[in-house]
Amino acid sequence: MKNIDQILEHCKELAFDLEFSYAKNWKSAQTDRVLIGYMPIYFPREITHAANALAVGILGTGDRKQIIKGDAFYQSYICHIPRGIIELALDGNLDEIDGFIFPSICDVIRNLSGTFQILKKGKFVKYLDYPQNFLSHIGGKFYKTELLHILHEIQKINNIEVTPEKLNNSIKLYNINQRLLKEIYNIRQEYPWRISFENLYYVVRAGMVITVEEHNKILEDVLEFLNINNGEPMDKIKVVISGAFCEQPPIGLIKTIELAGCYIVDDDLLLGSRWMKGDVADNTDDPLNALSEAYMNLSTFSSSVYSVGKPKGEQLVQLIKERNADGIIFAAPSFCDPALLDLPVMQKACDDANIRYISFQYNENTGQYKVIKEQVGAFSDSIKLWEDTVSS
């Protein structure tokens, strides 16, 4: 196993490199390599991998860049993430990226895709619609057409044909990636003190800007480290974070939650990295169909995704039970319509299941954590005290 501190430091640098240096270096090594930028939440990176393209996750600027031009594009009463992305685009940070994917998660992302088109960024801009009908011959067929459209755009750039063999191979690699991440989360649920959530976040986020092959190696090393008994448990409660699936909270906020007495044992930050609940079929004649079926049948839940017959509140309660968590922290970006519109439904499900929770909002560049620290600290203490009362 390599030195874990070096691995974590490497992941931290990759995760917050707003120049996307790794991706640019990767592209420059071969003439037919292509970079595809994608916005939150989920994008089937298997198709870009099979087309000799690297999918690069674009998550805004966090608290690492001053936003000036981006603010001129948007009214004050929407979330922060599109401002940072526009700032990156106007400052040239995304110039090497050949195409941009905007998954259909909300009106803000839809409008951002239009702005990229007006600014003529990249060789193509694709607003990727996801199916809202889960029948294979309707929604599934539609989704395959969407994916074919993207493959066609990439082929126009590098002239590489994607065969079923190539796509099956890419699916295999991402299945391994998802399995490793699940294993890491499962071990961490039992022994959350072995690696901080902050460090885990760096590891997962790094995977959004590097090749899946390299990320799998990193995950194997992290898993090896997690299997060794290290660290000491502290008197903290276990919580799940919900609502942070798109604009990411600043690292300071994550640290604050941990320091205020919580082990974060599951979350929806970087949710697209852990999207599938199981393996995508990786040995079929029609791997695009396999991806389509997986999207319709294996997707996790999120406020930004249409689902039918599977109430999200129930799925959240199920997750908390599976993780044996003591409570939930609803942390959503300010003005995030999908997260905040679902909040009452999610909270009602928690009330019905007698699950304790708190809720607050943030911006990706929030800089003051005192109030949140007090709120989370009081939450943690109240759960510990309450449990003592019940058991005595």
Ligand code: SF4
């Ligand atoms: S933070 Fe919420 S409102 Fe803003 S782009 Fe993301 S999903 Fe849309």
